[in-house]
Amino acid sequence: MAGIEVSALHKRYPDGTVAVDHVDLSIRDGELFVMLGPSGCGKTTTLRAVAGLERQTTGDIRIGDTLVNDLPPADRDIAMVFQFYALYPHLRTRDNLAFPLRAEGLPKAEVRERVEEAARLMRLGPLLDRRPHRLSGGEQQRVALARALVRRPRAFLMDEPLTNLDAELRADMRTEIKHLQGELGTTMVYVTHDQVEAMSLGHRIAILNKGRVEQIGTPLEVYDRPASLFCAAFIGSPPMNLIEVEVADGKLRSQGGLALTPPPDLPRDRRLVAGVRPEALEVTEPGAEHSVPARVVSAEWLGDEIIYVVDHDGHRDVRVRMPPTVRFAADAPVGLRHTGGPPPVYDVSTEELVA
Amino acid sequence: MALSVDEAVSTGPARDHAPPSRRFGGRGRAVLEVALLTVLAVVMLFPVLWMIETSIKENRDVYAIPAKFFDFKVTMEHFKDVFVASGGGRSTLSASFLNSVLVAGVSTALATVLGVPAAWAYSRFSVKAKKDQLFFILSTRFMPPVVVVIPIFLMYRQVGLIDTKLGLILIYTAFNVPFTIWMMKGFVDEVPAEYEDAAMLDGYTRLQAFWRFTLPLLLPGIAATAVFALIFSWNEFVFAIFLTSSDDVRTAPPAIAGLIGGTTVDWGLVAAASVVFALPVLVFAYLVRKHLVAGVTLGAVRR
Ligand SMILES: Nc1ncnc2c1ncn2[C@@H]1O[C@H](COP(=O)(O)OP(=O)(O)OP(=O)(O)O)[C@@H](O)[C@H]1O
Numbered sequence: 001m002a003g004i005e006v007s008a009l010h011k012r013y014p015d016g017t018v019a020v021d022h023v024d025l026s027i028r029d030g031e032l033f034v035m036l037g038p039s040g041c042g043k044t045t046t047l048r049a050v051a052g053l054e055r056q057t058t059g060d061i062r063i064g065d066t067l068v069n070d071l072p073p074a075d076r077d078i079a080m081v082f083q084f085y086a087l088y089p090h091l092r093t094r095d096n097l098a099f100p101l102r103a104e105g106l107p108k109a110e111v112r113e114r115v116e117e118a119a120r121l122m123r124l125g126p127l128l129d130r131r132p133h134r135l136s137g138g139e140q141q142r143v144a145l146a147r148a149l150v151r152r153p154r155a156f157l158m159d160e161p162l163t164n165l166d167a168e169l170r171a172d173m174r175t176e177i178k179h180l181q182g183e184l185g186t187t188m189v190y191v192t193h194d195q196v197e198a199m200s201l202g203h204r205i206a207i208l209n210k211g212r213v214e215q216i217g218t219p220l221e222v223y224d225r226p227a228s229l230f231c232a233a234f235i236g237s238p239p240m241n242l243i244e245v246e247v248a249d250g251k252l253r254s255q256g257g258l259a260l261t262p263p264p265d266l267p268r269d270r271r272l273v274a275g276v277r278p279e280a281l282e283v284t285e286p287g288a289e290h291s292v293p294a295r296v297v298s299a300e301w302l303g304d305e306i307i308y309v310v311d312h313d314g315h316r317d318v319r320v321r322m323p324p325t326v327r328f329a330a331d332a333p334v335g336l337r338h339t340g341g342p343p344p345v346y347d348v349s350t351e352e353l354v355a
Numbered sequence: 356m357a358l359s360v361d362e363a364v365s366t367g368p369a370r371d372h373a374p375p376s377r378r379f380g381g382r383g384r385a386v387l388e389v390a391l392l393t394v395l396a397v398v399m400l401f402p403v404l405w406m407i408e409t410s411i412k413e414n415r416d417v418y419a420i421p422a423k424f425f426d427f428k429v430t431m432e433h434f435k436d437v438f439v440a441s442g443g444g445r446s447t448l449s450a451s452f453l454n455s456v457l458v459a460g461v462s463t464a465l466a467t468v469l470g471v472p473a474a475w476a477y478s479r480f481s482v483k484a485k486k487d488q489l490f491f492i493l494s495t496r497f498m499p500p501v502v503v504v505i506p507i508f509l510m511y512r513q514v515g516l517i518d519t520k521l522g523l524i525l526i527y528t529a530f531n532v533p534f535t536i537w538m539m540k541g542f543v544d545e546v547p548a549e550y551e552d553a554a555m556l557d558g559y560t561r562l563q564a565f566w567r568f569t570l571p572l573l574l575p576g577i578a579a580t581a582v583f584a585l586i587f588s589w590n591e592f593v594f595a596i597f598l599t600s601s602d603d604v605r606t607a608p609p610a611i612a613g614l615i616g617g618t619t620v621d622w623g624l625v626a627a628a629s630v631v632f633a634l635p636v637l638v639f640a641y642l643v644r645k646h647l648v649a650g651v652t653l654g655a656v657r658r
């Protein structure tokens with residue numbers, strides 16, 4: 001087991017595409033580290049560089065104490081699970097699992113023992129004698145995970161391993177992976193573009209955008225205080241409302257007069273945007289205390305909650321999360337007020353968190 | 356999803372169930388189709404049929420006017436003449452058949468050994484100006500062989516390759532390598548690179564990964580490609596007739612053509628030699644037909 005240190009990683013493909021611009025990551029030993037970002041932001045490329053399947057243009061990668069820049073994948077002692085499971089089609093499950101071990105030249109008895117153990121962990125017993133094409137997607141994925149396990153590598157790398165599964169199975173597998181990682185205590189780097197997956201799995205999350213790291217933090221940190229406008233707009237479903245605000249006599253006010261609790265140390269003379277979570281707002285009867293007049297544009301009934309989309313002077317499409325018991329008709333005049341603590345505030349020009 | 360090539364083939368028959376919309380016209384259309392196909396088959400197959408008939412007719416019946424279609428005496432004399440010289444011993448024709456086997460076999464093997472790894476490399480690695488290189492490789496097949504035969508003849512004379520089997524093998528290989536690279540690149544593209552990635556993480560080198568995981572999946576494609584290369588080399592006529600002259604180097608196509616052109620032509624012998632010449636390729640293609648179909652249709656199957 002080992003931590004992974006990525007410093008100043010830069011990858012430019014021969015065709016000129018800069019897939020990774022500048023990435024620093026410090027992944028701790030035993031951590032479940034998630035890399036999250038939109039399609040094409042360089043997640044896979046970063047992961048493949050760590051695995052040794054892609055040579056970075058510049059930058060260093062360390063696994064444990066070893067600088068692995070020039071080590072071939074085989075010598076890095078890591079296992080990778082791909083989005084496309086890459087089980088050898090001509091081998092039965094049993095042999096697929098045994099393959100990496102035979103490659104290492106382990107004695108037969110130990111190979112059998114380790115295969116049994118991995119099969120038990122991933123509950124593959126009845127599937128051991130089937131070939132991949134006779135397994136369902138979920139089963140194939142379990143075999144792929146088991147294949148990563150048998151080697152007892154220093155770290156697991158997972159590239160969107162659940163993307164090809166349906167929603168229900170995905171949730172199950174998520175729990176399973178998290179449980180497994182906790183049990184084994186092996187460092188895991190998990191790549192996904194699904195924020196739910198990222199939030200529920202990760203000890204820490206790195207948010208990537210255009211080949212750069214926007215933020216690294218625990219799921220809670222990332223959710224509460226997105227480090228940039230990009231993160232603010234990316235995390236959460238629906239994401240934060242980005243509301244232009246001004247500082248006036250110690251208050252934070254939107255153009256329409258909506259008052260927000262101001263964070264301390266607000267800089268002056270800058271154009272600011274506050275990131276307000278939908279659950280930090282409230283739709284009220286018109287004219288309620290501290291509320292500003294607004295109008296319901298639409299409502300999404302999600303069963304356990306309602307997402308109201310409201311317009312209020314100068315701001316369109318503000319999203320508010322309300323309990324399902326509070327009901328307003330579309331087009332109804334309502335009040336809108338802020339109920340949460342101080343929101344994160346961003347500078348419009350730098351797009352960075354300022355307070 | 357992991358899909359082996361054999362499964363890819365097995366999806367074929369499903370397509371025989373025509374969707375309802377194609378049933379439009381029903382019976383009349385079917386009759387028309389069968390009629391057209393029959394006409395086509397007769398036109399295509401008649402020369403073949405006539406060749407086979409001629410090869411087993413006695414000379415008397417071969418030259419009979421009007422031509423005899425059915426009531427002739429069957430003889431195997433012509434086939435004996437193909438292999439056995441008139442004075443006993445091996446005939447020159449049989450020697451040229453052996454030459455054909457050797458030249459076609461070796462050149463196909465060479466083209467496969469050179470072309471498959473090249474195709475793999477073009478598919479897997481980023482190569483500078485890859486598209487241009489591939490276009491250049493293909494462009495060597497644009498012109499008909501007869502265009503380059505004179506320069507090749509002159510060059511071969513310089514280096515002493517005229518009238519040698521090695522010379523023929525080299526030129527056929529040179530023609531088959533581009534074809535092999537192009538065909539095989541398609542097949543390699545179809546095999547997910549993740550197999551090799553996974554194998555490399557499992558402790559294999561890149562070459563081992565190719566050899567142990569990608570290559571077995573490529574076998575149907577290789578078989579298909581090799582059959583096409585083999586057929587090209589086996590049937591090739593222009594280079595064979597220009598670059599060889601002696602009986603112990605000549606391949607079968609010029610040797611059979613050489614039978615025609617004396618004052619009298621032994622058509623029975625020509626036909627029998629042609630049958631013997633056509634047979635191996637037919638048998639071979641039949642044996643690997645499963646792979647051939649897999650090879651030709653593989654690109655159409657989504658994984
Ligand atoms: N082999 C390659 N050659 C050239 N460009 C590439 C190559 N692989 C990836 N890219 C480009 O590099 C960028 C980053 O790709 P990468 O696969 O790392 O993205 P990703 O974050 O994994 O996206 P996704 O969520 O879609 O998997 C993309 O713009 C992609 O087009």
Ligand SMILES: [Mg+2]
Binds near residue numbers: 159
């Ligand atoms: Mg990716």
